[in-house]
Amino acid sequence: MQDPLSQTFSALADPTRRAILARLRRGEASVSELAEPFLGQMTLPGVTKHLKVLEKAGLVTKGREAQWRPCTLNTEPLNDVAAWMDEYRAHMEASLDRLGEYLKTVTKPATTPTTSPAPTDDHHG
């Protein structure tokens, strides 16, 4: 048994599953509607399997009506991911600052020497 956060991360660790979630951001959809864009690369049971992983992780909810059982996006498990990410926020910002500083030192020598020396009069000759 995986802990809920691990289960969420596992569910997100697949491009098909993330594409299904992205589709559901635009609104609810039936299983066949969700499967359609993938049927070139995988079978319907293949897509259904991915959907089940998303359902188990609580990221997708399936309607209860017998005929039309639309799948809906449920972002609740993402709150825990956001909370987890927050713990790394300070570190990520520091790392972006370091990258910024590094980029400054890398780009400076390339631009400064070409702009600062006294202009040559080559073009006048």
Next chain:
Amino acid sequence: MQDPLSQTFSALADPTRRAILARLRRGEASVSELAEPFLGQMTLPGVTKHLKVLEKAGLVTKGREAQWRPCTLNTEPLNDVAAWMDEYRAHMEASLDRLGEYLKTVTKPATTPTTSPAPTDDHHG
């Protein structure tokens, strides 16, 4: 071959690996320092395996010096996770608003009757 974002999510889908990252937030550490808190539940090769997953995902960098090869946290792959999460931000906020609205309707009948009656004088008796 997993795409980088899937690889990051996979690496994060384990409580031991997340605990290792959390430890590295406090500063660099040797493999044995990182392994120590887990040796009750798993072997050193077990911890090393988890570390390799984190290294492959680019979340941990190992120093190059022969003797002391400290592990360092690298949050760069988390930028892609943050970017991915941003796409769900609007949806998550809407869902939290709905939860807030729901909690209001649920807590209202429960709190109003218990707080409004006149205070009792039991403690004076």
